[in-house]
Amino acid sequence: MAIYSEETADYIWRNGKIIPWKDATIHVNAVGHASVAGIFEGIKAYWNEDESQLYIFRLEEHIERFIQSIKMVRYGFGYTKEQIKSAIVELLRANRYRRNVYIRPYIFQKGIVRELLQAQPDKPTEVVIDSWPFDSYRDPDKGxxxxxxxxxxxxxxxxxxxxxxxxxxxxxxxxxxxxxxxxxxxxxxxxxxxxxxxxxxxxxxxxxxxxxxxxxxxxxxxxxxxxxxxxxxxxxxxxxxxxxxxxxxxxxxxxxxxxxxxxxxxxxxxxxxxxxxxxxxxxxxxxxxxxxxxxxxxxxxxxxxxxxxxxxxx
Ligand SMILES: Cc1ncc(COP(=O)(O)O)c(C=O)c1O
CATH class of the missing domain: 3.20.10.10 (D-amino Acid Aminotransferase, subunit A, domain 2)
Structure with a gap:
């Protein structure tokens, strides 16, 4: 089942700035800890052709859940809910989306590969918001x-x-x-x-x-x-x-x-x-x-x- 879009956005949001997607790189050694406690959200925005409008669905609740999960892994988080919500709107505008989109905010701490268990609440985090064109995983008529x-x-x-x-x-x-x-x-x-x-x-x-x-x-x-x-x-x-x-x-x-x-x-x-x-x-x-x-x-x-x-x- 092909479920992930290979398409990428023009821009991505990283630590407070919208930057070209291809420039959002990281050292290979940083991935050690990244996904052990990394937190993410999955949000969708839907294009309404009649209104020429793109609607992000239940943004407030998704960011609320994002912040709750971050609290439980004891990461520091230097943004308010409103800042993240605005960042998402700005990012979708920067990418000029006029179609259905998947939005993925995520947060992780960089750790060298040998560092898997160290819980360091004060260590800086990377906060990223990615997005990509996305309709559905599969036609619901197929079941x-x-x-x-x-x-x-x-x-x-x-x-x-x-x-x-x-x-x-x-x-x-x-x-x-x-x-x-x-x-x-x-x-x-x-x-x-x-x-x-x-x-x-x-x-x-x-x-x-x-x-x-x-x-x-x-x-x-x-x-x-x-x-x-x-x-x-x-x-x-x-x-x-x-x-x-x-x-x-x-x-x-x-x-x-x-x-x-x-x-x-x-x-x-x-x-x-x-x-x-x-x-x-x-x-x-x-x-x-x-x-x-x-x-x-x-x-x-x-x-x-x-x-x-x-x-x-x-
Ligand atoms: C494990 C798991 N359960 C349930 C859901 C459905 O959650 P939501 O309706 O908030 O997307 C998701 C999707 O994000 C998920 O990853």
Whole structure:
């Protein structure tokens, strides 16, 4: 599955300045510590052709989560939320984007390669905001065929999934590789009690008897902003019950519908789990409804929740 855009931006933001993307270099020896505790965010901006406007979706909440994760790794952070939000708007303007974009703020401490464990809260950090043209990982009409991974999801007392830390993605990567070599598109991870958590890079919801069910935020998942978005859409717009509770593995096999949800994945239907069809093996009606409603909200075609959209162009 080709999921990463090879396209690069003209400009990148680094430590307070917008500079040419190709000039944002670093010594090779600096990567030792970088991703052990490095923190990042994944944000999307959507182009609205009718309004000639680019909307950043839920910028406030993403930066809030970025700052919370930075606090937990005890990095110093010399910026306010407002400064980072403005930096992102300025960067998208500098790159003259008039299309859908993925935005990735990240922070790390440079460490020589032999220095992996030293926690030095006072050490300077590199703060970077990258961006690149991005539509979707995959056409939602194709759906995904998934397996339950034999790898367990990291947990709050081992490696907290609540932190959006680069290292956490080693767990997801192991599961994604296992799924791929076994002929599946993507995995679902269980926690150490065998309960459903999420996929690498996206949360998960199932539909049973007309209700949408998703694991609680204390069930070993990232506190997903898309999860919060669809909770509002289901409850307030679509009038479909949204339940947060523990999900058993076997509920995946008997669910009427299943979908992944996340900033990058948006809403991605799951058509089979461990080669058992989900429902009739086609995208279900609730998955279709939320896919459409989510797109209307993120692009600003729906005027609901204007506070979720930050306009880039005047
Ligand atoms: C592990 C993981 N879970 C869930 C999500 C979904 O979170 P969000 O909706 O905030 O993008 C992501 C995506 O960023 C993720 O990486």
């Amino acid at each position: 995904l065929h998934v397996c339950v991974s034999s790898w367990r999801r990291i947990s709050d007392n081992i490696m907290p999934p609540r932190l959006k830390c680069f290292s956490n993605y080693h767990n997801g990567r192991l599961a994604a590789m296992e799924a791929a070599v076994s002929g599946y598109d993507w995995p679902v991870l269980l926690d150490d009690r065998g309960k459903v958590t999420e996929g690498p890079g996206a949360c998960l919801a199932i539909v049973r008897d007309g209700k949408v069910i998703t694991p609680e935020i204390t069930n070993g998942i990232l506190e997903s902003i898309t999860r919060d978005t669809i909770k509002h859409i289901f409850e307030e717009l679509l009038k479909i019950p949204f339940v947060e509770r523990t999900i058993d593995r076997t509920e995946l096999y008997i669910a009427d519908e299943i979908f992944f949800l996340g900033t990058g994945w948006e809403i991605m239907p799951v058509l089979s789990v461990d080669r058992l069809s989900v429902g009739d093996g086609k995208t279900g009606s609730i998955s279709k409804k939320i896919t459409g409603a989510y797109r209307e909200v993120v692009t600003g075609k729906s005027k609901n929740w204007p506070e979720w959209r930050t306009a880039v162009w005047d």
